[in-house]
Amino acid sequence: MTLLVVEVAQIIPYTGSNSVQNSAKSLTIPLTFFDLPWLVVRVLPPPKKVFFYRLNECSREHFHSFILPKLKHSLSLVLGTYLPLSGRLTWNQDELKPNIVVSQNDPVLVTIAETDADFSHLSSYGQRQVSELHSLTPELPFSNDSVSAFSLQITLFPNQGFSIGYTAHHAVLDGKTLSMFMKAWAQLCKQEIENRVISLPQSLTPSLDRSFLKDLTKLDEQMMEIVRSLINDDKTNMRNLTAGETGDDVVLATLVLSCDDVERLRERVRRSDSSHVHLSTFVIAYAYVWTCLVKARGGDEERLVSFCFVGDFRTRLEPPLPATYFGNCVFAVGSYKRKAAEFTGERGFVNAVEILSDLVKSLSSPGMVETFAQEFANAFSSVGESSQFGSVAGSNRFGVYEMDFGWGRPVKVDVISIRGEAISMADRRDESSGVEIGMCMNKTEMDIVFSVLNHGLQN
Numbered sequence: 001m002t003l004l005v006v007e008v009a010q011i012i013p014y015t016g017s018n019s020v021q022n023s024a025k026s027l028t029i030p031l032t033f034f035d036l037p038w039l040v041v042r043v044l045p046p047p048k049k050v051f052f053y054r055l056n057e058c059s060r061e062h063f064h065s066f067i068l069p070k071l072k073h074s075l076s077l078v079l080g081t082y083l084p085l086s087g088r089l090t091w092n093q094d095e096l097k098p099n100i101v102v103s104q105n106d107p108v109l110v111t112i113a114e115t116d117a118d119f120s121h122l123s124s125y126g127q128r129q130v131s132e133l134h135s136l137t138p139e140l141p142f143s144n145d146s147v148s149a150f151s152l153q154i155t156l157f158p159n160q161g162f163s164i165g166y167t168a169h170h171a172v173l174d175g176k177t178l179s180m181f182m183k184a185w186a187q188l189c190k191q192e193i194e195n196r197v198i199s200l201p202q203s204l205t206p207s208l209d210r211s212f213l214k215d216l217t218k219l220d221e222q223m224m225e226i227v228r229s230l231i232n233d234d235k236t237n238m239r240n241l242t243a244g245e246t247g248d249d250v251v252l253a254t255l256v257l258s259c260d261d262v263e264r265l266r267e268r269v270r271r272s273d274s275s276h277v278h279l280s281t282f283v284i285a286y287a288y289v290w291t292c293l294v295k296a297r298g299g300d301e302e303r304l305v306s307f308c309f310v311g312d313f314r315t316r317l318e319p320p321l322p323a324t325y326f327g328n329c330v331f332a333v334g335s336y337k338r339k340a341a342e343f344t345g346e347r348g349f350v351n352a353v354e355i356l357s358d359l360v361k362s363l364s365s366p367g368m369v370e371t372f373a374q375e376f377a378n379a380f381s382s383v384g385e386s387s388q389f390g391s392v393a394g395s396n397r398f399g400v401y402e403m404d405f406g407w408g409r410p411v412k413v414d415v416i417s418i419r420g421e422a423i424s425m426a427d428r429r430d431e432s433s434g435v436e437i438g439m440c441m442n443k444t445e446m447d448i449v450f451s452v453l454n455h456g457l458q459n
């Protein structure tokens, strides 16, 4: 596969006449205790996602004269309401924690590229070289004391389609805000193409007001102390680090669990002695994949394994935050340092369902927020001691296949910043239930994992 960078465009947010952007002052947004854990990019790499749009008639001429200008113009408009995306995560020497700083006319960098790669192959569900997928996303520009919040890459596959890839700094925003942003951009672009009035609904207009989030117990300070120890007090560690090694043998593949698959797995739990369990698609799917990942690794049954996921707290806080709150409002809960044997035996899947069910329920318990610093420290201290560490990026509720810029819905969406037991989840493209699960590992491991996954579904 060859990839030619045609241009690196600087897209400046369009802010009209009444914005802080037009004053000489810059906009400074402090990070909250929800944002701070994501500064540890060594363990929590920046999210990278690729959206594939098929357009068989997409000539080079049409792409550059029509599609690209529409994408750029609507991007400038939408960035006007999502201003922090054009800013930089900045950590001044004399400050306890970094801020997001948006200066006047700060741009988002958009790499425009062209590739001769096979669109159908790269946008498929089968095994694809992750290094090829990575070439469809940009890096985050960084300096010693700051890193860009967000960057984009739009890649033309002549006469096949195009892809939109993003890289975001997770300390700036979570998956919910990223999904809202992509939906908002797509909506504005589609309105423009269809010559409709350009406006965003309330549900896609972010709330930048952080005064809703009260730090009642000095969580900021506690979190920062842990972060500092994890990054060895080196501020340059918050900048982008390219995600792990992406050698030619590392592949990404997508498992699809249909509504029927999920229902059959759910039935297995109902037939067990388990009661009062939270049998959502998320719990069933994660429990199933997790047990297969542990079985596929084999080895010593006494070895320690850990798994976690993040919950969205916008509706779980008291009082709740606006659903459109911009930033991070997610926190990870998990079950750490358990024996592999708990997940490999006859009851392994039901055990995993029970653990995940309890964890989901715990997210709504009063006083949960006060445990954050301790939970965060526990999770990180378990990483080194666990032979496998599961986590989930994305969600089966983000609606990633709704993002139609005016040329149809994406044919495929992949999270590519995952590796090993860090999997991704997305809703299905053509079914209202079920789930797509992304996995990335070396080919030999992937073959074994898929054979365990498929075998388990047939029983």
Ligand SMILES: CC(C)(COP(=O)(O)OP(=O)(O)OC[C@H]1O[C@@H](n2cnc3c(N)ncnc32)[C@H](O)[C@@H]1OP(=O)(O)O)[C@@H](O)C(=O)NCCC(=O)NCCSC(=O)CC(=O)O
Residues within 6 Å of the ligand: 047, 048, 049, 174, 175, 176, 178, 278, 279, 280, 281, 282, 283, 309, 310, 311, 312, 313, 330, 360, 363, 392, 393, 394, 395, 397, 433
């Ligand atoms: C903790 C959770 C994962 C648990 O999910 P669950 O699905 O088990 O639980 P839940 O209470 O939300 O939903 C349970 C049931 O409620 C109903 N339900 C809930 N939400 C719904 C919705 N929006 N539409 C339709 N139905 C819905 C369904 O029937 C569902 O069951 P059923 O499913 O069977 O129909 C989730 O609540 C949550 O907080 N998700 C957010 C995760 C997140 O933000 N991830 C991104 C991290 S950032 C990141 O990773 C970066 C990136 O993305 O790029």
